[in-house]
Amino acid sequence: MTDTIVGAEVFLTSPGRNYVTLRITTADGVVGHGDATVNGRELAVASYLRDHVAPLLVGRDPARIEDTWQYLYRGAYWRRGPITMAAIGAVDVALWDILAKRAGQPLYQLLGGAVRDRVLTYTHASAWDTSALLDAVDARREQGFRAVRAQFGVPGLPTVYGVHKDVAAYEPAARGAAPAEERWDTSAYLRHAPAALAAVRDHVGHELELLHDAHHRLTPQQAARLGKALEPVDLYWLEDVTPAENQEALRLVRQHTTTPLAIGEVFNTVFDLHHLVTEQLVDFVRVAVVHAGGVSHLRKIFALAEAFQVRGAPHGPSDVSPVSFGASVHLGMSTHNFAIQEYMGYADLVHEVFPHAWSYADGYLHPGQEPGVGVGFDERLAARYPYDPAYLPVARRLDGTLTDW
Ligand code: CS2
Ligand code: MG
Numbered sequence: 001m002t003d004t005i006v007g008a009e010v011f012l013t014s015p016g017r018n019y020v021t022l023r024i025t026t027a028d029g030v031v032g033h034g035d036a037t038v039n040g041r042e043l044a045v046a047s048y049l050r051d052h053v054a055p056l057l058v059g060r061d062p063a064r065i066e067d068t069w070q071y072l073y074r075g076a077y078w079r080r081g082p083i084t085m086a087a088i089g090a091v092d093v094a095l096w097d098i099l100a101k102r103a104g105q106p107l108y109q110l111l112g113g114a115v116r117d118r119v120l121t122y123t124h125a126s127a128w129d130t131s132a133l134l135d136a137v138d139a140r141r142e143q144g145f146r147a148v149r150a151q152f153g154v155p156g157l158p159t160v161y162g163v164h165k166d167v168a169a170y171e172p173a174a175r176g177a178a179p180a181e182e183r184w185d186t187s188a189y190l191r192h193a194p195a196a197l198a199a200v201r202d203h204v205g206h207e208l209e210l211l212h213d214a215h216h217r218l219t220p221q222q223a224a225r226l227g228k229a230l231e232p233v234d235l236y237w238l239e240d241v242t243p244a245e246n247q248e249a250l251r252l253v254r255q256h257t258t259t260p261l262a263i264g265e266v267f268n269t270v271f272d273l274h275h276l277v278t279e280q281l282v283d284f285v286r287v288a289v290v291h292a293g294g295v296s297h298l299r300k301i302f303a304l305a306e307a308f309q310v311r312g313a314p315h316g317p318s319d320v321s322p323v324s325f326g327a328s329v330h331l332g333m334s335t336h337n338f339a340i341q342e343y344m345g346y347a348d349l350v351h352e353v354f355p356h357a358w359s360y361a362d363g364y365l366h367p368g369q370e371p372g373v374g375v376g377f378d379e380r381l382a383a384r385y386p387y388d389p390a391y392l393p394v395a396r397r398l399d400g401t402l403t404d405w
Contacts, residue, residue, distance in 0.1 A: 002061050003028045003102070008054035008091075010036070010046050013382035015349040017171060018042045018390055019321045021377050022049055022090035024098065026062050032097035033377050034090030035290045035324035038082050039173050039317075040392045048087045057091065063102075065095045069296045085268035085293045092294020093327045093373060101372040106357075107327065108367055111299070111334035118364035119332035121316075121343040122147035122211055122236075126163035126170055129153060130196055134203045146363035147209035147236060147340060152196045154189050158182075159393075161215040161405065171318060172392050179391040182405065185398050186222060194229040201233045209236040209340075216240045216266070216404045217395075220249035227257030236340075237262035237284055237313075243404050244272070250281035262286050265315035269293065270301045277310045284339060288315035290324040295331060306337040316342030322354035326375040329358045329367040341365055353382050 007025040012018065020036040036045045053072060060068060072088045073079055100107040108114060125136040125148045133152050140148045151162030151170075159182045164170055174180045197212055204210070212235060218226060223241035230238060237260040242249040244266050253261065264286035267273050276282045285305050292298040302312040312335055314328045325343070332338045343360065356375040357368025368374045395405040 002063065003030065005057045005060050005062050008049075008057045010049045010054065011377070011379065011382055012042060012046055012387035013353060013385050014388045015353045015382065015385045016347040017173060017318060018387055020046050020049075020090070021321065021323065021382070022094050023377065024057065024062065024091070024094040026098060030062075030098045030101055032062070032094035032101070033323050033373070033375060034092065034094035034097070034294070035321040036086045036090035037290060037319055037321050037324070038086045039319035040179075040390065041083060042387065044083050045086045048083055049090060053087050053091060062095050062098045065092065065099065065296060068092075068095060069293065073293065080269050080271065082266075082268055082291060086290050089290045089292060089294040089324070092296050093289060093323060096295050096327070097372040104371050106367055106369050106371060107295075107330040107373050108333040111295070111330060114333050115336050116333065118366050119329055119338070120147065120340045121145070121360065121363065121365045122149055122209065122340055123343050123345060124149050124151065124162070124170065126151040127153070128163055128165050130199045133196065133200060137200055137204060137208075141204070141208060144362040147211065149211040149213060150197060150200050151213060152192070154185065154192050156188050157185055160189075162213060173319065173390040174393065175388055175390045177389055179394040182393045182395045183398060184217065184395045184403055186217060189217075190222060190226060193226060194233070197230060197233045197235070206234060210234070211236045211239065213239040214241045216243045218242055220246070220252040223249065223253045224256035227253055227259040227261070230259050231257060235259055239263070239286070240265070247273075247275055247281070250276060251279070254281050260284070262313060265291070267292075269297065270304055273301070274304060277305050277308050280308050280310065282310060284311050284313040286313055286315050288320045288324060289327045289331065290320055291315070295327055298331060299335070302331070302335050302337055309337075311337045311339035313339045314341060317344045318346060322346060322350065322356050322358075323373065323375045323377070326356050326358045326367060326373045329365045330373065332365065333367055349385075353378050353385070
């Protein structure tokens with residue numbers, strides 16, 4: 001018995017930070033949700049969905065998920081990129097949500113069932129100086145995390161990606177009509193990073209998995225130098241060492257260091273990263289469900305990666321909504337080469353706006369047994385927190401030259 005899509009609504013809400021949520025409703029009264037959040041570009045995705053996608057969905061069979069994906073991707077002509085793929089991602093997750101609800105099964109059961117009992121996760125620990133960073137890492141270990149990303153301040157700089165000087169919880173996007181401008185000095189960072197991370201490793205011993213995010217800022221030579229200097233730290237991965245556009249860079253980095261490399265949170269399709277996978281230039285691919293065009297396409301990215309022993313490790317910051325996060329944990333349960341899920345954490349209000357079946361315990365996640373993705377959307381509560389413009393920062397070198405943030 002086929003069903004029909006009768007409605008597709010887009011909601012912009014800001015319970016502490018902005019989220020874009022899609023609700024698809026079928027003639028049988030089944031509702032599915034998708035996340036379309038692109039940090040700092042929420043209005044663009046909301047318009048793409050409202051003006052160019054939602055009208056095309058009405059009347060379609062919600063079970064034809066792959067055909068809808070191909071229709072929205074290949075039928076767009078101007079394709080790929082974060083805005084298009086986040087919009088497609090929202091539709092894709094909402095349709096998988098509907099299909100699983102109609103089957104009365106948690107999504108992972110429709111993706112091939114569980115390949116593990118629970119999904120390993122990592123979270124963030126950050127502090128400006130090393131002693132406070134050790135305390136921050138200890139606090140995460142006490143919460144049960146078995147893997148922690150460590151980010152630290154850099155002497156001489158007022159701000160650094162991943163850590164605020166005076167605020168405990170790091171949220172990269174700042175409210176306002178224009179991006180804040182930050183200063184960056186790669187030389188100062190490279191002088192400081194190996195000692196800071198070595199101090200964390202000395203403090204925690206060798207059992208805790210440690211990760212670090214270089215956040216797209218190094219040249220190939222600088223990345224190779226840092227990777228080599230960090231080999232004694234035994235990182236689980238060093239992330240985004242170079243800007244994503246120059247994928248050749250990783251060939252050089254790979255020649256100089258065995259430090260595991262992770263990349264991909266700013267990629268959107270398998271076409272963006274297939275060289276990195278087929279030539280094994282990275283160890284982990286990081287694309288989030290929302291930014292990869294949804295569950296359907298991220299599965300294809302992970303399937304390619306599996307053939308080359310590259311593992312999936314989806315992006316999971318506060319700006320990926322609990323809807324995408326829940327879908328990602330279902331993928332984590334059912335994808336053999338899924339390694340670890342980033343879980344930066346959400347404010348309590350976000351958990352209220354997006355009630356969810358996924359749960360965290362003792363360093364691991366579980367998607368829960370609720371039919372569908374298992375994440376709701378409290379529209380009434382969400383309406384109390386309207387969209388509030390916020391932008392990711394822009395970075396400039398000490399001489400004022402614009403650089404990668
Ligand atoms: C970071 C993100 O979590 C990560 O790995 O790269 O916090 C990233 O800076 C934000 O998602 C950008 O919106
Ligand atoms: Mg990152």
